[in-house]
Amino acid sequence: MEEKTKSTAKPAETAILVGVITSDQTEDMTKEYIDELQFLAETAGVITKKQFLQRIDKPNPKTYIGSGKMEEIKAYIKEEKIDTAIFDDELSPSQLRNIERELEIKILDRNNLILDIFASRARTAHAQTQVELAQLEYVMPRLTRMWTHLDRQKAGVGMRGPGETQIESDRQVIKEKIALLRERLDKIDKQMAAQRGNRGQLVRVALVGYTNVGKSTLMNLLSKSDVFAENKLFATLDTTVRKVVLENLPFLLSDTVGFIRKLPTQLIESFKSTLDEVREADILIHVVDISHPNFEEHYKVVNETIAEIEEKDKPKKAEDYTSKKKKIATAPKNNNTPQRPKGTDKPMIVVFNKVDAYDPRPEDLGYHPDGKKFALEELKNTWMSKLGGDHCIFISATEKTNIDELKALLYKEAKRVFQIRYPYHNF
Numbered sequence: 001m002e003e004k005t006k007s008t009a010k011p012a013e014t015a016i017l018v019g020v021i022t023s024d025q026t027e028d029m030t031k032e033y034i035d036e037l038q039f040l041a042e043t044a045g046v047i048t049k050k051q052f053l054q055r056i057d058k059p060n061p062k063t064y065i066g067s068g069k070m071e072e073i074k075a076y077i078k079e080e081k082i083d084t085a086i087f088d089d090e091l092s093p094s095q096l097r098n099i100e101r102e103l104e105i106k107i108l109d110r111n112n113l114i115l116d117i118f119a120s121r122a123r124t125a126h127a128q129t130q131v132e133l134a135q136l137e138y139v140m141p142r143l144t145r146m147w148t149h150l151d152r153q154k155a156g157v158g159m160r161g162p163g164e165t166q167i168e169s170d171r172q173v174i175k176e177k178i179a180l181l182r183e184r185l186d187k188i189d190k191q192m193a194a195q196r197g198n199r200g201q202l203v204r205v206a207l208v209g210y211t212n213v214g215k216s217t218l219m220n221l222l223s224k225s226d227v228f229a230e231n232k233l234f235a236t237l238d239t240t241v242r243k244v245v246l247e248n249l250p251f252l253l254s255d256t257v258g259f260i261r262k263l264p265t266q267l268i269e270s271f272k273s274t275l276d277e278v279r280e281a282d283i284l285i286h287v288v289d290i291s292h293p294n295f296e297e298h299y300k301v302v303n304e305t306i307a308e309i310e311e312k313d314k315p316k317k318a319e320d321y322t323s324k325k326k327k328i329a330t331a332p333k334n335n336n337t338p339q340r341p342k343g344t345d346k347p348m349i350v351v352f353n354k355v356d357a358y359d360p361r362p363e364d365l366g367y368h369p370d371g372k373k374f375a376l377e378e379l380k381n382t383w384m385s386k387l388g389g390d391h392c393i394f395i396s397a398t399e400k401t402n403i404d405e406l407k408a409l410l411y412k413e414a415k416r417v418f419q420i421r422y423p424y425h426n427f
Helices: 027-043 067-080 093-103 110-121 125-150 162-197 215-223 265-270 272-279 295-312 323-329 383-387 403-421
Strands: 014-021 047-055 084-087 106-109 203-209 240-246 249-255 283-289 348-353 392-394
Touching: 014 027, 014 067, 027 047, 027 110, 047 067, 067 093, 084 093, 084 110, 093 106, 093 125, 106 110, 110 125, 110 265, 125 162, 125 265, 162 272, 203 215, 203 272, 203 295, 203 403, 215 240, 215 249, 215 283, 215 403, 240 403, 249 403, 265 295, 272 295, 283 295, 283 403, 348 403, 392 403
Parallel strands: 014 047, 014 084, 084 106, 203 249, 203 283, 283 348, 348 392
Antiparallel strands: 240 249
């Protein structure tokens, strides 16, 4: 009789999600944020058991939520044996400590969860260094919560507790590690800047967009490459650059990390060199998931993040700008020039992806007399097309719908930039 083999697989971690409805955040917004948080948790391999929402004027400065809701959550955790509680906003060090003391389980906030996903997704030494730096900068002010088991130690002159001594020691170690990682990243950033400089004067196009909108799938389609694509958040962390030739025109196409609401500031800083592909691009292709019910807000978040990147890295002296950027930025605008999002001087093509999965929302149905799905030509006449003006296009990357029209538009814009840079070149 064969002996049954015991499974050594570790059971999936279970979690509850906690969010608040405030005067600054409506119930619909909060529900969408908490659903996105659940998608983040699933991406991290966590099973969500329940969502808890509380209507409150503003988050409690001590425990984020009120005492009544805290007791309700505590009872549920005990009954269902929950492993982790994940909060939808960044928690202060004191909030983390107080909530952990109340619930007696692992506590994460949105930033911590995103950092954990980035850590699991980082493949190259560069990405791993960026994520490690962001994690240490996040942990630094929260060290005290790791030593709550020593809270009862006496303190004061001559009575310094071992917990406080350990915190100071850890803080010094982390400071040294952060300095080392920053030095390492500076070297990598210089190497990557040199690589970008060595690419010559080819036109550079960057794919940008909210996470999980299909940028990598579109990258594979346009460049005939094999970039990793998956229906999960932050499937791609490392920037991929491919040379693409449309008709007789070569250009460089880069796929960048996806953006998200409440993206931790540590990540924006740590991923500076990766985001430089956005800053130094000549043309931006903003990919939008039209099948998502809140794609307008995603569109807004991406544009705001791009503006933040541009402002953060803007050279102090005007002469530091390259002449090619000056030429493109000051080129006369006409009906054939792509719109430029607020905060950047770059032309942008807006690509609405996943039209095959698009179901009109109630507010969209007025545009269709039968309340049915829009045909491709009908989408061009909706308010959505106004976001990109003449440079808005509707596609499905997975179904390869309308890709030829996208290639034609991209060729026209790349050619326009090329002719500004090389006015005497004949096509």
